[in-house]
Amino acid sequence: MMSTATSMTFTGVRELIEEANRNAVELMMEADPFWVDIGLARNMIPGMKEGMLLHAGPPIQWEKLSGPMRGAIIGASIYEGWASNEIEAERLAASDQISFAPNHHYNAVGPMAGIISPNMPVFVIQDRKHDHKVYSNFNEGLGKVLRYGAYSTEVIQRLTWMRDILAPTLKKTIESVKKQKDGIALKPIISQALAMGDECHNRHNAATSLLLRDLIPHMMESQIDKKDILSCYNFINQNNFTFLNLAMANGKAMCLAAHDIKYSTIVTVLARNGTDAGMWVSGLGKRWFTAPANVPRGVWFPGFSEADANPDIGDSAITETAGYGGFAMAAAPAIVSWVAGSAAYAVQNTKKMYEITQTKHRYFLIPFLDFQGTPTGIDIRRVVRSGIVPTINTGIAHKLAGIGQIGAGIVAFPMEMFKQALKSYAERYVQ
């Protein structure tokens, strides 16, 4: 068996694999995610209970948690009123009163620490093609924010405002949208944004603009207090990362559609919890393949360096898994000033990712490559065979709890995960 996995010929099943993979990427590309609703996590996410915290990446024990993940858990415990300070929160988290689970086990995604607690508002995204629902939390902006492990009073106050003002305002807005259409279609926004310099992982200037252009008339038409409209508008308008969480939910919906296809070697989850990186493969169910997460190569905020950096963290690599983000860097040359590198590097990274993917995306096109589709559908066979691992761009958190973002950069997933997955695939399918 091992020799079959290593030689990667899979002679007997090659046709079955090819067909399964064609099927998987077809389902992925044809998924049609719409933002359709908003509500608190405990009301919207099936299975979400009091005392439960969802987090980014593969499963992990409290003892192994990195600083930013600990910080975000402390902040969420204070936000929920479970604890009134850091010490209480840490004690609680180490006890069995709090349960932890990966977002992906609940069809949810969150950037960086990705903590979703029961009373946080979430976007509800429906894949109108396959009728799945997926979820993401709201974006808080940059700097001192929960998802980067900060939990100061300003962080908790912002989260409270997001629950009490932002979420109800956006709820009324999406209800107004739904009087006219099925919700906000996310694929067309991403598709346009790729022609406007976004790659839709770390650059969302265009996507957030397009989202606002869609929402404005509905914000104005609905019966919302003018003061609230203005405060919510200003909050979104000053934060070009607003669309990130929708881009991730879109990616999750696309990848979910491609998941659980027998024989498929296509990756359907790539995620990191700040300690480990992990992934799912379509034909291998919900089994996680993990390896220690790498530390990104970054551009550092003043006063910080690689020595301060936490290993890679967040569910946001779902964007690359679905064929955009770092894989579409050639569409977003301006991102290079944010994550290091030259325009040529951006093109080169996209071109490299074609070597490990099944197809070129039908809807996500790169004008600079004469409207070639983005590299879509990571195939674990191609990764192991080529020695090329998926490379993404990402924000970087300080390794200590309570500090926040210290930079942004480029990071590769560990090859070890892919080798494990291929071995497991061989054991399962190649007899």
Place this chain on the structure above:
Amino acid sequence: MMSTATSMTFTGVRELIEEANRNAVELMMEADPFWVDIGLARNMIPGMKEGMLLHAGPPIQWEKLSGPMRGAIIGASIYEGWASNEIEAERLAASDQISFAPNHHYNAVGPMAGIISPNMPVFVIQDRKHDHKVYSNFNEGLGKVLRYGAYSTEVIQRLTWMRDILAPTLKKTIESVKKQKDGIALKPIISQALAMGDECHNRHNAATSLLLRDLIPHMMESQIDKKDILSCYNFINQNNFTFLNLAMANGKAMCLAAHDIKYSTIVTVLARNGTDAGMWVSGLGKRWFTAPANVPRGVWFPGFSEADANPDIGDSAITETAGYGGFAMAAAPAIVSWVAGSAAYAVQNTKKMYEITQTKHRYFLIPFLDFQGTPTGIDIRRVVRSGIVPTINTGIAHKLAGIGQIGAGIVAFPMEMFKQALKSYAERYVQ
């Protein structure tokens, strides 16, 4: 003298020319245009009188006017109430009751036919660095619109709505803006838009988005009827060319700052009236150098072809004169689907324009060329010496009055203009 002009060495004055040109492009790049006001042309444009029509391009007689220019003049005469139909309007225009003058003689610019009549609303743009004021009309959208020579009832009704609803709404909006800041700064919008796939002549998807993001809170805050806010928002939101007229006024302000510099060989106006192309040179005052306008090489709307096309028309080449538009095509690979060509062509055109320009723009950068500045400051000496003429992208009007836009494409200015200008320059400066 002629031999001096032809050899283009200008030995005795070379240092003076170089210094004048450095000075001219410095003034051009450091101009700081703000949209500060709105009003009817007759109240805002100094010298604008009843019975006067401003038009795009160099001066021209009624008899020589092309179809789209005639169509736009007919439409403007009906809009103004000077005539009630096409026949009356044509008779009037041929008489001496109507006077025609180029927009540029009044520091104004207009796309395509560029007709500005006394009761049309105009943007007032102030260069806050040099305190010049310049003007542009409003954008009507695409298709059957006055600037492409259409004058049907829907065209006139739209113009009337723009005067009665859109202009007062935007006036209140800009007044609200001015309670907080000096107006809407245009250079930062263009600068960001170039990193978002616009070149700011024929693609303004990002610039219009950014403009809307700036305006929205002021539209909401000011005491404007909600119905009017919504109708104006929707009008702008469905027309990504909204920013074109502001991009042109910005270009005019920048070029005006660079105009009238003794010894300078930098071009400060490039414009076409649908019959002739014409230009000004900084050191040669308001003398027009003209030659028959070329017909663009285009992408045609269904049912149309080059045989239907009018020669090049409009003041919009002021964007290229100021260093963006077609000169920044490398920033806007998506434009190639609109004006023909490949992404490589877009890059190639920008690179070629470096050969005929004085400098790389300090604020307008192209991410794809690793943030190199756009080619800025066309030097007539370099054009004649290299044999490379400024190449721009443009909309294309039907050659008959009353039809409208039939495509978009690429067009070069005639070399003849530059040769004339160089000869004239030699006569003036090289004794």
